[in-house]
Amino acid sequence: MNAPLTAASPLLTLDVGLRALFAPRLAGDAGAGWAHAPGGRSKVSGMDDPTPSSNIADTIFRDLRRQILVGELAAGQRLPGERDLASTYKTNRNTLREAVRKLEQARLVTVRHGQGVTVSDFKKTGTMDLLSPLLEAGGSLHEVIHILEDILPAREQVLEFATRMAVRRADRSDIERLTGITDLLITAFETKDGALIGKGFHRWLEALIDTGHSTAIRWIANPFLDAYRDLLEKYPALWVLEGSFPTYLRETINALADGDEERAILASRKYYQRVDREFVGLLKSVIQPEAQPQP
Amino acid sequence: MNAPLTAASPLLTLDVGLRALFAPRLAGDAGAGWAHAPGGRSKVSGMDDPTPSSNIADTIFRDLRRQILVGELAAGQRLPGERDLASTYKTNRNTLREAVRKLEQARLVTVRHGQGVTVSDFKKTGTMDLLSPLLEAGGSLHEVIHILEDILPAREQVLEFATRMAVRRADRSDIERLTGITDLLITAFETKDGALIGKGFHRWLEALIDTGHSTAIRWIANPFLDAYRDLLEKYPALWVLEGSFPTYLRETINALADGDEERAILASRKYYQRVDREFVGLLKSVIQPEAQPQP
DNA sequence: ATGGCTGAGCTGGTTCAACCAGTATGGCTG
DNA sequence: CAGCCATACTGGTTGAACCAGCTCAGCCAT
Structure with missing residues (x-):
């Protein structure tokens, strides 16, 4: 790169970070130094829940979402039928449908009665x-x-x-x-x-x-x-x-x-x-x- | 307002529009002058479907979403139980749950096992x-x-x-x-x-x-x-x-x-x-x- | 031969009735 | 009084049955 860094101000932990970015998840939490201030929030508890998400429907949603986002499921492609998907994920149709509803709401698929579920072109139609x-x-x-x-x-x-x-x-x-x-x-x-x-x-x-x-x-x-x-x-x-x-x-x-x-x-x-x-x-x-x- | 408009360039239909904005829906479609160009899209059909959305779950989703967005359901408030809501909307629990899954995905509510469904503060946590x-x-x-x-x-x-x-x-x-x-x-x-x-x-x-x-x-x-x-x-x-x-x-x-x-x-x-x-x-x-x- | 109908068999949509699993609470027990 | 625990909520999961939109192969009539 053209602009040299001042030797006294290196990029903090950048190359470590880059290595980490594409490596298995790192553990570790740096103490409770940034606990929430006692703001005037209502009883909304904040976002400090670990969110284990043992939820089956949510797990399936995330898995399908990942497959779509990395391109394993391409835009325009049709998903297997709900009955097939349900048995694939070893669950029942109702639970699976909840996952599909979330995908639909996330604009990742479009669902049409009688025609099945098709993967959307999220690069075109997605949001941030x-x-x-x-x-x-x-x-x-x-x-x-x-x-x-x-x-x-x-x-x-x-x-x-x-x-x-x-x-x-x-x-x-x-x-x-x-x-x-x-x-x-x-x-x-x-x-x-x-x-x-x-x-x-x-x-x-x-x-x-x-x-x-x-x-x-x-x-x-x-x-x-x-x-x-x-x-x-x-x-x-x-x-x-x-x-x-x-x-x-x-x-x-x-x-x-x-x-x-x-x-x-x-x-x-x-x-x-x-x-x-x-x-x-x-x-x-x-x-x-x-x-x-x-x- | 300070800056006067040039008489020759009035705001087109603005006051009509303002009146319409808070009035019942207007009918009318101005012809097919802007049909889609034959672009290189794949088999994705485009967004010209009238989307009747006779879908029960989706209807409930939209209704609850509206209630939240206009403040009829305030942030922090708890929704009735799924069984109650289902009977309120004269449907069954599975269908209703699909609506709740969409609300959850839209960040409008948070669902916690054993604790019910609570309305989120969408002004804080929402997106565009x-x-x-x-x-x-x-x-x-x-x-x-x-x-x-x-x-x-x-x-x-x-x-x-x-x-x-x-x-x-x-x-x-x-x-x-x-x-x-x-x-x-x-x-x-x-x-x-x-x-x-x-x-x-x-x-x-x-x-x-x-x-x-x-x-x-x-x-x-x-x-x-x-x-x-x-x-x-x-x-x-x-x-x-x-x-x-x-x-x-x-x-x-x-x-x-x-x-x-x-x-x-x-x-x-x-x-x-x-x-x-x-x-x-x-x-x-x-x-x-x-x-x-x-x- | 061609055009239109029809039904079989796909798809998702809806319903029901159970049961599993977290969470709070109040009353009982030590 | 402290702590446990039955109980009664809450959402989570299940399986089966049926309703409804769509496609298409194949039949029938023109």
Whole structure:
């Protein structure tokens, strides 16, 4: 890659992460440092349930979804009949149908009475909801990298938009909340513990999005946050955190407090362009190792 | 509103559309002028099925979804048991469960074995998939307008991003396709037939998004296109088309052909800021008629 | 020979009646 | 009073039967 990194600010754990990304699941949890703050949420318990999903229908749903997302079941192809599928999965038709209903709702198949179930072309008709399951499905390396390359600029757009709205609509309590998380996060950054920082950054992003006070932003950002969280759980060591990470956080907070929209956008753009450039470069060097540059 | 409209370019059918938006469904179809082009699609038949949805489970799903989206079922609230719900809807438990599976997949409820079904806070945890059903559900006027005000800038961001990627990645065939649709559309614009223009514009947007050759863009844009199409079907006369519409189309195409990214973005930004400003102004004047400006 | 009807056999849609399995709760027991 | 446990909720699973839309082979009439 063209732009050399400052020796003092290497990409944190990136190559470890890349190796982990396509390797069996890693165990490990980096302590309870980022437990939920006692926010004003209702009795909604939060997303800290381990979700064992011993659910048969759900298991089948996930399996079929995976098969579709990695291309084992191609678009336009017809699924076996419900009776056949049920016996394949050693269950009954009712349970199997629940799985099919979920596939249908996820736009992965279309069901027509008398004609069977056909796989949809999810690349055409899907939505960002598929991002997390797609990364989780882990198709071919090439495929995943292509999708990621595609997603990264979109993510940057979303983040810029979220940042913009946050600057416009932040109130005092938003800024306090974000400042608090930022301080914790910068402290955590010193530990170089990828999983811990990852969780903290997730909270930071959530707070930033909340600060926009916009349902639209939340809805756009949620699939990205989901994908982030899922990947974080699977590959705690993955997170690409460039050396300027604390600077980015501070710049954003300061611009937020000053109401300086352009400065906040600039900080975001600068940071993510850096990170993404490195990330894409590394991804490409995984595909074509001969093109790998000298450090 | 501050900026007066040029007398020669009134908002096409806007107040008719606003009236229609909160009135019973209008009938009418503006001819087959926008039939699908014989594209290279596989056997996927397209989205021109009337979708009668006589499906019981789906009907229940839609009804419960509507109740949740308009707030009749509040977040955190528990649904009646499956046995009760089944008898309420005069059906059996299996069919009802299929509806609940869809609600679960749509993130509108969470189901926990032994504890029942609870309504989720979709404003926090939802995704853009909910946009179309939310508008369809038609909650309080105030609510819908608030959401729309929130969505419009997001839509503009998405369109700008789509435009940007289209300019970067357009090839000759993309430009030919878009030019063809543009010519048709501008001709159709003379007819002032809202439904016809609406359909044509939908095709134009699809072509623009295809031109980006990016799965990410498609996935982000799809919920917006869905909402657009659904509203178009329900309120054929709605579409807000400002007088500069043909100019916007031409500018975009020309910039695309020249590879001039900034010019394309500028055309998009200028046009949608105009349209959205008028739209929001009108929406607000519906809420507070006393604030309505003089023409 | 050709056109249209018809029924057999696919598909998903719906119903029923049981039973299995988590979760809360209140009353009983130590 | 503390702790257990029967019980009565909740959703999860099962299997069988039947209803309904669709396709197509094959028959019948033109």
